[in-house]
Amino acid sequence: MDEERIGSFLLESKTSWEEESACFVVDSRKLVENINALKTFLKGEVVYSYKTNPDLRVAEIVSSQGCGFLFSSVEELENISKLACFEKNKNIFQSPSLTKKQFLTIREIGITRFVVDSQDQLNLMLENMDGNEVIELLIRINTGIKVNNPELSYGEDSFLGFPLSEAIEVLKKLNPLREEGKIRLGIHNHLISQNTYLDMWGKNTQTMADFVDDLKKESITIDVVDFGGGYPVEYFHIIPELSDIGRIIYKAQTRMTSAFPNLKYVFEPGRKLVGESVTLIGKIAHIKKFHDTQVAVLSCSLYNCSIDTLIVGLFLPVIKLDYKKDNNKLKKEIYVIRGSTPDSLDIFSRGVDLPQLKSGDYLAFLHAGAYSFGSDFISLSKPKHLIV
Ligand SMILES: Cc1ncc(COP(=O)(O)O)c(C=O)c1O
Numbered sequence: 001m002d003e004e005r006i007g008s009f010l011l012e013s014k015t016s017w018e019e020e021s022a023c024f025v026v027d028s029r030k031l032v033e034n035i036n037a038l039k040t041f042l043k044g045e046v047v048y049s050y051k052t053n054p055d056l057r058v059a060e061i062v063s064s065q066g067c068g069f070l071f072s073s074v075e076e077l078e079n080i081s082k083l084a085c086f087e088k089n090k091n092i093f094q095s096p097s098l099t100k101k102q103f104l105t106i107r108e109i110g111i112t113r114f115v116v117d118s119q120d121q122l123n124l125m126l127e128n129m130d131g132n133e134v135i136e137l138l139i140r141i142n143t144g145i146k147v148n149n150p151e152l153s154y155g156e157d158s159f160l161g162f163p164l165s166e167a168i169e170v171l172k173k174l175n176p177l178r179e180e181g182k183i184r185l186g187i188h189n190h191l192i193s194q195n196t197y198l199d200m201w202g203k204n205t206q207t208m209a210d211f212v213d214d215l216k217k218e219s220i221t222i223d224v225v226d227f228g229g230g231y232p233v234e235y236f237h238i239i240p241e242l243s244d245i246g247r248i249i250y251k252a253q254t255r256m257t258s259a260f261p262n263l264k265y266v267f268e269p270g271r272k273l274v275g276e277s278v279t280l281i282g283k284i285a286h287i288k289k290f291h292d293t294q295v296a297v298l299s300c301s302l303y304n305c306s307i308d309t310l311i312v313g314l315f316l317p318v319i320k321l322d323y324k325k326d327n328n329k330l331k332k333e334i335y336v337i338r339g340s341t342p343d344s345l346d347i348f349s350r351g352v353d354l355p356q357l358k359s360g361d362y363l364a365f366l367h368a369g370a371y372s373f374g375s376d377f378i379s380l381s382k383p384k385h386l387i388v
Contacts, residue, residue, distance in 0.1 A: 001234055001317060001366065001367075003317070003319055003366065006027075006279060006319075006364065006366055007319055007321065007364070009027055009388075010025060010279060010281070010321055010364055011321065011322070013025065013388045016386055016388050017281055017386050017388075018362075020383075020384055020386060021281045021282060021283040021299060021362060021383075022280065022281060022282045022283065022298070022299050022300030022305065022383040023280075023281055023383045023384050023385070023386055024055075024278050024279070024280055024281075024305070024368065024369070024372065024383055024384065024385045024386065025278065025279045025281060025385075025386050025388055026055075026057070026058060026277055026278050026369070026385055026386065026387045026388060027277045027278070027279075027388060028061055028277070028387050028388065030276060030277035031058070031061055031062075031273075031274065031277035031278075032061065032065060033277075034272065034273055034274075034276060034277060035062065035065045035067065035273060036065070037242055038231070038242070038267070038269050038272060038273055039065075039066075040246075041242045041243050041245070041246030042227075042231075042246055042249065042265075042267040042269070043246070043249075043250055043253060043265060044227075044253075044264065044265025044266055044267055045068075045090075045264065045265065045266045045267070046067050046267050046269065046273075047067060047068045047069060047070050047090065047091070047092055047266055047267070047268050048062045048067045048068070048069050048070065048268075048269065048270065048273055048274075049069075049070045049229050049268045049269065049270030049273075050069040050070060050071055050072070050076055050080065050270075051070075051072045051073075051076065051270065052270030052271055052273070052274055052275075052369075052370045052371060053270075053274045053278070053369050053370060053371075053372065053385075054076060054079070055385040056079065056080075056083065057385060057387050058274060058278075058369075058385060058387075059080055059083065059085075060083060060085055061387070062273070062274075063083070063085035063086075063087075064085065067090070067273075068087065068089075068090025068091045068092070069090070069091050069092075070091070070092045070093075070094060070268045070270075071091060071092070071093050071094070071111075072093075072094055072095050073095060074102050074105055074106060077091075077093065077106060077109060077111065078109075081109050088109070088110035088111065088112075089110075089112065091111050091113065092111075092113040092114070092115060092138070092226070092266070092268070093106050093111050093113065093114050093115070094114070094115035094117070094140075094188075095117075096117040096118065096121070096160060098114075098121055098124065098125075099124075100124055100128055103124060103125060103128055104128060107128075107130065107135075112133055112134070112135045112136055113135070113136040113138065114135065114136070114137055114138065115138045115140050115188045115226070116137050116138065116139050116140060116170075116188075117140050117160060117161060117162075118162075119170065122137070122139075122170065122174075125137065126177075129182070129183075131182070134181065134182065134183060134184055135183055135184070136183065136184040136185075136186060136223070136224065137174065137183050137184070137185060137186070138186040138187065138188035138224060138226050139161075139162060139167055139170055139171055139174075139185075139186070139187055139188065140160060140161035140162065140187075140188045140189065140190075141161055141162055141164055141167045141187050141188065141189050141208070141211060142158070142160060142161035142162060142163055142164070142167075142189075143164065143189060143191070143204050143207040143208065143211075144163060144164065144207075145191060145200065145203055145204050145207060147191065147192050147195065147197060147200050149192065149194070149196075149197075151194075151196070151235075151236075151237055152193075152194055152312045152313060152314055153311075153312045153313060154192040154193050154194055154195075154312060155191075155192045160190075161188075161189070164207075164211055164214075167187070167211070168211075168214060168215065168218065168220070171185065171187075171215060171220050171222070172218060172220055175219075175220045175221065178221065178223075179221075184223045184224065185220075185221070185222050185223055185224075186222050186223055186224030186225060186226060186266075187208070187211070187212070187222060187224075187225055187226070188225075188226040188228065189204070189208055189226070189227060189228050190227075190228025190229055190230065190268065191204045191228065191230055192230055193229060193230055193270070193271055193371075194230070194232045194233070194271060195230035195231070195232060196232045196237065196239050196240060198240050198244060198245065198248060201230075201240075201245050201248045201249065202248050202251075205227070205248060205249050205251070205252035206251075206252055206255075208225065208227075208252055208256075209252040209255040209256050212225065212255070212256045212259050212260070213255070213259055215259075216259040216260070221260065222260060222263065223260075223262070223263065223264060224263065224264045224265070224266060225253075225256055225263060225264075225265055225266070226265075226266040226267075226268065227249055227265065227266070227267050227268075228267075228268050229267075229268045229269050229270045229271065229272075231245060231269045231271065231272035231273075232271065232272065233271050233272055233275040233276055233367050233370065234276075234367065235314065235315070235316065235317060235367060236315070236317060242272065253265055270370060270371075271370035271371070274369040274370055275367050275368075275369045275370035276367045276369065277369055278367075278368050278369025278370075278372070278385070279364045279365065279366055279367075279368055280300070280305060280306070280316070280364070280365040280368035280372065280383070281321065281362055281363070281364050281365075282298040282299055282300045282348075282362070282363050282365070283298070283299045283360065283361070283362055283363075284296050284297065284298060284299075284357055284358070284359050284360060284361045284362070284363065285297050285298065285299050285340065285359060286359050287357055287358060287359055290336075293334075293336055294333050294334065294335045294336070294357075295335070295336045295337075295338055296335050296336070296337050296338065296357050296363070297338045297340065298337060298338065298339055298340055298348065298363065299340055300339065300340055300383055301339035301340045301341045301343075301346050301374075301377070301380055302339050302345070302346050302347070302348065303339070303341055303343070303346065303374060303375050303377035303378070303380055304374035304375070304377070304380035304381065304382050304383065305368075305372050305373075305374050305382060305383050306348065306365070306368070306372055306374075307373055307374060307375060308371045308372075308373075309347075309348065310345055314371075315348070315349055316348070316349075316365040316366060316367060316368050317365070317366045317367065318337065318348070318349055318352055318354070318363055318364065318365050318366070319354075319363070319364050319366065320354050320355050320357060320361060320362075320363060320364075321361070321362035321363060321364045322361075330355040330356070331355065331356055332353050332354060332355055332356070333353075333354065333356055333357075334351055334352065334353055335349070335351075335352050335353075335354050335357065336349070336350050336351070336352075337349040337350075337352065337363065340380075341377065341378055341380070343377075348365065
């Protein structure tokens with residue numbers, strides 16, 4: 001964790017955020033650095049999973065680096081399609097609940113690539129294809145691999161995609177349409193977010209490569225393999241290097257390319273692309289002592305910026321924002337950090353060791369850029385993103 005670098009970056013840029021806290025501060029240089037790392041280590045097209053952080057200025061930076069977007073709702077797509085940077089052909093749409101009306105709207109905006117999650121959805125797309133443009137259908141496959149993630153509660157059954165035995169039948173039926181040039185065909189997979197297990201990366205991608213071999217044996221041809229997201233960010237535990245994950249995936253790609261030499265590859269990072277470049281800054285409204293516990297009460301709430309703390313137990317690393325090397329020598333206390341609402345669950349951190357705090361101090365929650373969504377609880381509004 002690069003606490004020291006982030007601490008000095010935030011102090012140097014204090015004038016841009018101090019009037020705004022609570023706020024999210026985006027380190028645009030770090031964002032671009034991470035996009036480039038993903039482009040280096042993942043061998044194929046990088047499409048940003050937009051639901052990870054829908055801030056429009058973040059989106060513009062992502063787009064300026066040549067990435068398209070993975071959209072999951074028409075509303076998301078409509079927001080981005082108004083931007084000057086919008087390029088129709090770089091995007092993918094996925095939603096397991098897609099309706100005919102939505103499909104037609106999305107087609108009208110010019111999107112041609114779709115993840116297919118069920119037979120019903122596939123029928124809907126085939127019945128409503130206009131025939132003017134070749135659309136790309138990425139059949140979402142579920143490898144059946146389960147990940148037991150003790151750190152964060154991802155990896156339960158998602159019920160998304162087709163089991164492999166069904167997927168092969170679906171692809172067999174679509175193969176003639178592909179041969180007629182009416183569609184392009186691919187497979188899509190996303191195992192879990194924050195996949196910190198190299199063995200699981202290996203097992204999942206090799207199962208995908210076995211599946212591609214099975215397609216070849218059945219004389220079914222595909223044009224694209226989409227490996228989804230899951231590239232992890234460091235919170236409290238050490239995570240594997242992106243380069244190691246990239247190498248594991250590339251091993252599977254090599255097998256796939258030997259089956260289909262013209263195969264194209266797509267990756268859909270969200271968390272790793274944006275997570276580490278964003279810091280959530282909260283100002284301490286009050287300090288109170290509750291029996292023996294020191295409690296810092298913040299100006300923001302889990303309910304307007306960090307609901308994943310409640311959903312998957314994602315607690316973000318936190319530092320006091322006058323972070324200096326000498327902080328280590330300052331007297332420290334153990335704190336509970338409460339959010340701003342009178343809700344018993346609104347707790348950002350428990351038992352954190354921080355230099356003595358007082359009201360008016362700033363706390364910085366690190367690597368806060370991914371899934372930092374909120375709710376309308378007690379009419380709170382979401383803290384702004386400030387690009388620095
Ligand atoms: C289909 C798909 N692709 C990509 C992602 C991005 O995942 P991550 O943020 O873990 O990289 C998600 C996230 O849930 C997803 O559902």
